[in-house]
Amino acid sequence: MDGAEGSGGVEVGTDTDFPRGASIRRQEARPGRLHHRTGAGPVRSLALSASEGFRLTPRLRSGLVGDLLVNHITARPTRVRYLVVAALCIAAGIAYIQRNSYGGADTTITKELGLTEGQRGNAASLFFLSYALLQVPSGWLAQRLGPRRTLACIAAGWSIALAICAAAVSPTTLIDGRLLMGVMQAGIFPCSTLILASWLPDTQRGTAAALLNSSMLIGGALSSNLTGLLIAPLGWRGLFLAFAAPGLIWAFLFAVWFRNRPADHPGVNSAELDVIEASRSAAEKIAAVSPPAAWTALLFSGALYCICLQQFFRSGANRFFDNWFATYLQEGRGLDRSFANQLASLPQWAGVVGGLVGGVLSDYLLIRTGSRRIARQALAIASLVVCLILYGAAYVIPNATLATFTASAGFFIFCFSAPCAYAVTMDMGGRNLGVIFGAMNMLGNFGAVFFVWLAPLLTGRYGGDWTPTLILFAAMHVVALVFWLPLNPNGVIGERIPESKE
Template sequence: MYNNNKASSVRWLIAGLMWTAIAINYIDRVVLSAAAPIISKEFALNTAEMGLIMSAFFWSYALLQLPAGWLADRFGQKLTLGGAVLWWSVATAMTGLANGFNSLFALRVGLGVGEAAAYPSNAGIASRWFPDKERATVAGIFDSGSKFGGAVAMPLIVWLIALVGWKMTFVLSGSIGIVWALVWFAFYKNDPEQHSGVNEAELRHIREGQRRKEGTGDKPTLRWYHLLRYRNVWAMCLGFFFINYNSYFFITWLPTYLVKERGMDLISMGFVAALPLLLAMLVEVFAGWLSDRIYRQGRWSLTRIRKTFLVVGLLMASCIGFAAFAESSWLAIVLLCIAKSGTTVAATQVWAMPGDIAPRGMTSMLAGLQNTVSNMGGVVGPIITGFIVAATNSFVPALLFSAGLIVVAILNYLFLLGEVEPIKEQSENPLIEPALNR
């Protein structure tokens, strides 16, 4: 480390790499969706077979969150995140060599295996590289990459397919992640003490601002399933499940809703469907910064800040129910933009809390557990919405049901979530003892 009175800013360069990893993550997810009509025709795949291929990613992605979190805590995020991006990028590039159902299915599973490590690793990086008062900001930054990737991916990929064909599009998309992985391995260190670019002022800023300091190789203080004994863990998992149920509407059913329920043409729909994601990206970064600013002022406790931003964000997200009754299409769009932005306000706190609450050496593991449960909401949400729309021939009941789950999420964070503080491992019955971590 070099000496300098002014703190260096290496941690923010790392935050930029975290953001880029998530953006690439989401871009690589949607390449198959954009190419699906061409691929299904070329390989004579029916709708059911294409559905199985597309779902293969989500199951491997959701089920491997917890193992990925364990690996990140045990061996460090440099190896885990870098290896994960390299893995899923190679799987993406190799999809251009697929020759039928079996190879497409296997490569899609491989994509989910690699991408499973992204969010748990980023949560662990935030706990090691950032002081507590910057944790929501960096959470907002890296998670906003998903909105950027989701918004720009479809038009970008469609343009590439028209320009160079679907096979070369997969190769080019995968190549971006391979380059990112090489940069990551060259630049990132698991701990700020190990990085030559971090001066003493930045290191002091990071370490003196952390209630609990983590380092490479810290052994987990609990087995992963012991986390389920704590009510705060249940609150984190259940709340994020309901949030993701709501969020996945915007990347699955929103285009259909705009065309069938609001009568938009495809060109208008493509533009409008990107609006909630792009707006949410900006709101998320601002919300993370604002919550950390309030925390630095020292007037509110961390618990009050986390709960306030969660509840305010979810109240915004409940606007999805009001959109169902909007007579004007543009009013409905405004309400949907507010709703999506609300989920990202909540997400800044959701992704900060693993670092706030996890026992030593278990931040990525707790983030993986939380994301496992939340992605089940992403899996069942589009299915339930589809059944409701099919049964009622309207999106109104589906949007109201989604808003109802948001109300449940608010109650969950208000009453099940207790004090936001590191888990006290010595408790024998932490689920019912109100004096301990809740």
């Protein structure tokens, strides 16, 4: 290779396919650049600008040009995004351990504080009322302040609320603590979806949503187990304080470590940023730098109504298994209380696994087909159809154990639809994601209240016959399916951005 070294570097002859006048500067080898080594000399990198017209010819791409050895070293993506998902799953688990702790300690608290039945009901239900009503405002707050600040503050807030419950000396203080906990926990999932949408490519959002959903269920199960183990040695006050401490620790560590934007996190390299951005749709990229849509644009969005109403009916029907299934097995199938409760846990564990499988499957379909209609919409519709078939089979099976296993298989398939719904909000939310997810989750909680309230009234109205309640259960699945049918999961809600026809 011809060339003479001078202060400006080494000139590379034209026979090497470099533009005349390009230079090679002595510097440290860095990932993502072209490096060469001449003999036993130091590693040098080719610093060539696009304006010089540099291009890799086949000869250069082969790696050997004269005595110039060229290596294109590609950095491996860091994995900070997975730590972010893990942090959110831990937060969800802590939140569900804390919110469900009251149920396991209810009888002990009632006896010590002398709660009336009305006060007992208020302590349980006002959490869910404030939780549902604050979904949209908390989503809006997360959009304005950023999820880092918002989630850290509310995690500390809901833990302090549990500590207030632990210190309660009157029913009023206990009820106020539960009400405050609902207010604070309302923002956890709007914040989480904002974070996942910013930190994950769309081909990993279904899996992340499934992990988040499973963490809620696991947290609820752990709350029951830990309460059973610890309430005797610690008492209910000590138990609540023990459950509050991890939330405060998590809030502090999250505030110190997390960043709203992956590009601002010191642990994220450029290769991971490329992975996060690679699969975003054109509409999503445009929406990310656009101001949030006007409220009127959201209110007149047909897609938003479809997302919210499918959640109302789908989430409402879901409450049959965690609220009334054990009672149904006792009253409708004639099982004793102990065996009924054992069988009633099977659909819940099936749901934990089903949600994970559904999330992974949704992302796999998106990678394979590139179509959100297939990966999100079609999978959700198919899961609702198949679960209805299995529920129908369970209804006509006379053996209660076999019927429960069949219903559990149905619930396993049903839970494929949950990560699809969460992922659709992340795919379509744009700058309004916090509000959109908050609206969906609010309607889901209202649906849960609707079914939990109406089911016993129907059963009592028909003399203990569970058939009307089961018909309501099936009908809510059908209506949820109907609202999935017209939903186009492409584009961004409230934005005037052309939608893909896939």
